[in-house]
Amino acid sequence: MSKTILEMRSITKTFPGVKALQDVNLDVREGEIHAICGENGAGKSTLMKVLSGVYPHGSYDGQIIYQGEEQQFRSIRDSEHKGIVIIHQELALVPLLSIAENIFLGNEQAKGGVIDWDETRDGARKLLSMVGLTEDPDTLVTNIGVGKQQLVEIAKALSKQVQLLILDEPTASLSEKDSQALLDLLLEFKKQGITSIIISHKLNEISRIADRVTVIRDGKTIETMDTENISEDRIITSMVGRSLDDRYPSRTPQVGDVVMEVKNWNVFHPLHRERQVIRDVNITLRRGEVVGIAGLMGSGRTEFAMSLFGKSYGQKISGEVLLNGKKVDTSTVDRAIRNGIAYATEDRKTYGLNLIDHIKHNTTIANLLGVSRWGVIDDLAEMDVANDYRKKTNIRSSSIYQVTGNLSGGNQQKVVLSKWLFANPDVLILDEPTRGIDVGAKYEIYTIINQLAAQGKAILVISSEMPELLGITDRIYVMNEGRIVGEMPTSEASQEKIMRSIVRAEGKAS
Structure with a gap:
């Protein structure tokens, strides 16, 4: 058995009116990937902020034992000097600085007080290759995608001689492909002897890479499980304090008349005038109906929703919106709201x-x-x-x-x-309504959606999670490259049928 690299003993952290952590205990073994699970608000991130010095010694009760010695970190810099590096869910990169500048920010490669740019770029290239990136170190961070930004954060951690890497919801904003690449990287780091702590609500990812899982509920440690004992059902039961036999609350649909129709909707890119993003989209929503839009990343789902809601995206927008059979003006957000349309964005922050x-x-x-x-x-x-x-x-x-x-x-x-x-809208568009949310909170969101449908609202749900769409909707549209390429009742839908619609559409396009 590997030796213990970290112990957190009886950690208690209180904010005004709230006890965020109460006598939490955590032990992490050298070279393992240790997952921390819990509902949103359970105290996971707070615990890691205590460990990394974001909440300094003296602001909490309890002990941190690292590498056999008690630590009293008073800042992030203190913990980083010991090889503990945290990557927060909200990335701490400066968009208008280069990749190289971001990697060595606060750790500049300087001689005599002057930055050595050759050494900075060479060092950045070596670190980028370690995380699988081939970008030019002089590339501005704002010009690379979120997945690559996450890897730049990890390269930045490697520059600090990381021994214990903490990642807070590292795949929350990533595509499935980028998520898999990041998880593979953590497994590679494990082979190199780097210890990792990962906070995640994605139970399939945890089951794949974690050696052990610690569950926190309501600011308290519930249990720690070894790999052989890890199952999604057991984790869920520990997280929410009850068994979720059905992750999607049942409902009996009572679908009424058509509330909204969108006809021949076309949208062009906001910057590139000749690039058409949405092509001849036609959809209908009925009273009391939950309709989903499935599609791969970049299929145009969010662009369609935003352009519909007050023309918040795009230019040269054309088409008609009818509410209860009457054509309405949704050209501004205020007009869309006054006409009974609401849009809950995927980027709530x-x-x-x-x-x-x-x-x-x-x-x-x-x-x-x-x-x-x-x-x-x-x-x-x-x-x-x-x-x-x-x-x-x-x-x-x-x-x-x-x-x-x-x-x-x-x-x-x-x-x-x-x-x-x-x-009080008649039509509610929900774009990724459960992104970054744990299973217990998801269930509550689904229950709210069901209640709204029962009140006669028409609801359009955009989600990258196909099981979610299959679990909560009555009907599904499939979108690909800005077009509707399929429509089916959810009772007849499956992940395979949805993907088949996308693949067939791509085959016709080629």
């Missing part, structure tokens, strides 16, 4: 929420008229609305005055849903 404001204001922002009198916001009415939706969507927070940026991903998504529910 950038476009869906004001992260520095509290829950109350985020809940009412899309329908200020609903909490105003004679043009003045009624603070008591706004407070009642926010409290009401906090209860309805089960937002876990200290109060409606908690800053939204401090909520877990699942609870942030519930705030996004609350915002649009209060706007």
Whole structure:
């Protein structure tokens, strides 16, 4: 058995009004990949911030034993000097600096106070090759994709002589291909003797690469499992405190008349005027129906949704939108909302929420008229609305005055849903509604979707997870290269049929 490289003993961390961690224990063996699982808000990221010095010694109770010695990290720099490097879910790269500059930021290759650019570029090339990248070190980070940015972060960690690598939801924003490449890289690091801790809600990934799994629930350690005992069902039961025999809540669809029709929808790229992104898309949504759009990354699903919602994406947009048989104007976000259309973006942190404001204001922002009198916001009415939706969507927070940026991903998504529910739309477009959310919070989101459908709302769900679409929708459109290439009732759909529609479409295009 490998020796223990890290012990965290009785870690307790308290924020005003909230005990985030309570007597948490964790031990990690040298050279292993150790996964940490738990629902959003369970305390996983908080524990890793304690370990890495983001929350310095003195701000928590308990002990950190690393390499046999008690550590008292007062900053990230302290932990990095010991070979502990954390890569946060929100990447800490500077977009307008080059790859090489980002890799050695804070660790500049300098002589006599002057940066040696040849050494910087050569060092960056060597590190990039270790993570499988062939990019020119002078390339700006903003010009590479998220998957490659994640690898640049890992190259940056390698430049600091990493011994214990911590990754917080490293594949949350990656495509399946990029996710697999990153997981393969972690397995390669394991062969080289690097120890890794990975926080992830993707149980299939954990089952594939983890040697052991520690589950945290409500700020407490529940159990640690070895590889031979790891199963998705057991992890889920430990995470949520109950068995989820069915991951998708059952419902009996009551589909009514057509609410929305989109006819001959065409969209061109916002920068490249001659590049058509969406081609002749036609869809219908019925009252009480949950409709999905399946497709591979880059198929145009998000571009279609954003262009539909106030022309938030693209140019030279043409086509018609009919609500209840009547043509409506959705050319601005305000007009789309007034006509009963809502869009919950896939990027809730950038476009869906004001992260520095509290829950109350985020809940009412899309329908200020609903909490105003004679043009003045009624603070008591706004407070009642926010409290009401906090209860309805089960937002876990200290109060409606908690800053939204401090909520877990699942609870942030519930705030996004609350915002649009209060706007009372007839059509709700949900773009990747459960991205970055654990299985327990997903179930709650699915339950909310079912409740909305039961109220007669028409719901359009865009998701990269085919099992999710098969589990919650009534009908599925398949999209590829900006076109609708298939349509089927979910009762007749399967992952194979969806992929067959995509492949056939690509064959015709070629």
